[in-house]
Amino acid sequence: KISLDKEYSCSLNNSRSKTKLQMSAPTLTFVIVGQEDHPIYEVDLTGPKEQQTQYLHQFVLHSSLDAVDEQMWLSKEPHLKVVDRFNGLNVTAFVTAGNTRFLLLHDGRSDDSIRSFFTEVYELYLRVLLNPFHTPTTRITSREFDRKVKLLAKRLLG
Amino acid sequence: MSGLQPLPSPAAVVKKPARRCAEVCLEFLCAESVRLFHEKQSGPAAAAALEAVGFRVGQQLAERYTRDKSRLGDTLEIIKFVCKEFWQALFKKQVDNLKTNHRGVYVLQDNGFRWLQRLSVPAAGSDPAREEAARQVALSYLHLPCGVVRGALCHLGVSCTVEADPKHLPSCTFTVRILA
Numbered sequence: 001k002i003s004l005d006k007e008y009s010c011s012l013n014n015s016r017s018k019t020k021l022q023m024s025a026p027t028l029t030f031v032i033v034g035q036e037d038h039p040i041y042e043v044d045l046t047g048p049k050e051q052q053t054q055y056l057h058q059f060v061l062h063s064s065l066d067a068v069d070e071q072m073w074l075s076k077e078p079h080l081k082v083v084d085r086f087n088g089l090n091v092t093a094f095v096t097a098g099n100t101r102f103l104l105l106h107d108g109r110s111d112d113s114i115r116s117f118f119t120e121v122y123e124l125y126l127r128v129l130l131n132p133f134h135t136p137t138t139r140i141t142s143r144e145f146d147r148k149v150k151l152l153a154k155r156l157l158g
Numbered sequence: 159m160s161g162l163q164p165l166p167s168p169a170a171v172v173k174k175p176a177r178r179c180a181e182v183c184l185e186f187l188c189a190e191s192v193r194l195f196h197e198k199q200s201g202p203a204a205a206a207a208l209e210a211v212g213f214r215v216g217q218q219l220a221e222r223y224t225r226d227k228s229r230l231g232d233t234l235e236i237i238k239f240v241c242k243e244f245w246q247a248l249f250k251k252q253v254d255n256l257k258t259n260h261r262g263v264y265v266l267q268d269n270g271f272r273w274l275q276r277l278s279v280p281a282a283g284s285d286p287a288r289e290e291a292a293r294q295v296a297l298s299y300l301h302l303p304c305g306v307v308r309g310a311l312c313h314l315g316v317s318c319t320v321e322a323d324p325k326h327l328p329s330c331t332f333t334v335r336i337l338a
Contacts, residue, residue, distance in 0.1 A: 035313075076228040097224030098217075098313045126225065130218050136313075 027089055028157060029057045029105040030149065032125065034137055035098065037065060041140040045153040060084075061103050064091040068101055079115055094118040100125070109157055117156045124148055188273060192299055205301045212305020213312070220310035223247050233336060236314045237264050244310055249273070262336035266307075269329040273303055279327045296324040307332060 032041040039062075044054070064084035071080045072095055084091040092114050094102040102118055102125075128134055128145055191211070195204040202210075223244055230236045241253035245268070255267035277296055280288040300322035308320040317337045324330045 072229070076231065078228060095229060096221065097227060097229050098221045099315060100221075122225075126222055129221050132214070132218075136217055 027057070027105060027107045028109075028153065029061065030121075030153070031061050031103045031105075032140070033065065033101040033103060035100060036137060038137075040138065041145075043146065043149060045150060045157070057089075057105055060086045060089060061091060061105050064093075064103065065101070067091070068093045068095065068103070079118065081111060094122070096122065106157075113156050113158075117152060120152050120156070121149060124152075185273070185276060188299070188302060189276075191302070196298065204298070208301035209305035209308070212302045212307075213309035216306040216309020216311075217313040218309075219248070219306065220244070220313040224314070230314065233316050234258075236311065236316050237266075237334065239314070240307065240310055241266055248306070264334040264336075266332040266334065267329065268332070271303075271324075271328055271330040274299060274324065274328045274330060277327060292327060293324055296327055296330075297322070300324065300330065304332065307334070 026046050028045040030041075030043050030045055031039050034040045042058070044057070049057075064086075067084040068080065071083050071093070078095055078097075080093045080095060082090045083093045088107060090106055090108060092104045092106065092111070096102075102121060104114060104117070106114070124145055125140075128140055128142060129136060134140070134142075192204070192208065195207045198204070198207075201207065224230075224239070227239075230239055237256070241256050245251065245253050249268070249272040251268075251270070251272070253266045254269045255265075257265040257267070274296055277292070277299065280292050304320045304322050308318065311318050311320070311334065319335045319337065321333045321335075322330060323333065
């Protein structure tokens with residue numbers, strides 16, 4: 001009985017995103033991927049979601065890493081525009097010189113606001129990195145960082 | 159390093175002048191850290207410890223100094239970045255000479271390495287034993303900058319080893335060997 005419910009909610013999600021009903025919750029997930037292709041920070045910027053959507057978002061973001069690599073070979077700019085699309089969701093990326101990738105899963109926000117969001121998060125990320133107690137390959141667990149990223153998202157991404 | 163300046167805060171309304179720190183503090187810190195690690199009885203060997211410290215610092219500085227730049231392409235560009243902008247920010251001058259054998263070995267020569275300026279040099283043409291002793295002392299002070307350079311290169315994607323050779327103090331050469 002439980003598995004039937006899960007299938008029902010999953011198909012409902014898919015049909016929702018296919019028809020792009022405005023009633024569906026806005027999507028905005030942000031992930032920082034380190035040099036060794038593991039996530040060091042993830043946050044869902046529109047509040048906690050149910051498990052199915054979370055898994056879907058994670059999957060889309062991680063599979064878009066290949067697309068980010070392709071775009072990296074084409075351009076030297078740190079800001080890459082939309083690199084991958086899935087079912088109405090877009091993935092925009094920002095790549096730093098040290099090969100850290102910032103990925104944002106969204107449903108069609110303006111490119112300029114995403115750019116300014118990435119630039120500001122880059123500053124915050126640099127400060128975390130300059131902390132001698134933080135190892136570059138571990139997860140970012142600072143609550144201050146989390147709080148500031150959420151504030152920035154609210155301010156710049158609406 | 160060009161003083162210990164904090165990154166400007168994006169929300170600052172009034173621009174405060176960047177805080178600066180006397181360079182002699184950095185020199186004292188380097189000298190003291192060399193002495194500390196050499197006198198430690200337990201823990202890893204001094205050379206390894208200093209190199210590891212330099213490695214972390216190098217990674218962080220590389221991330222910070224490539225802030226507004228577009229990404230660097232191949233190994234040569236990364237080495238050139240280290241020779242120019244990174245060296246300028248760290249040692250207030252650029253590397254004087256860069257040689258390569260195009261097979262993965264780069265030699266960076268700095269005539270007048272800033273972190274060795276305070277080391278007293280035996281007069282040229284004096285007793286070779288004294289010169290050798292001075293070279294050994296200089297080597298122990300070079301583990302830290304070697305680590306910094308290696309950390310910066312590795313963070314930017316060039317996996318390598320860095321060795322320093324203080325031939326004629328205060329000029330110094332750094333040999334970067336790219337690991338295949």
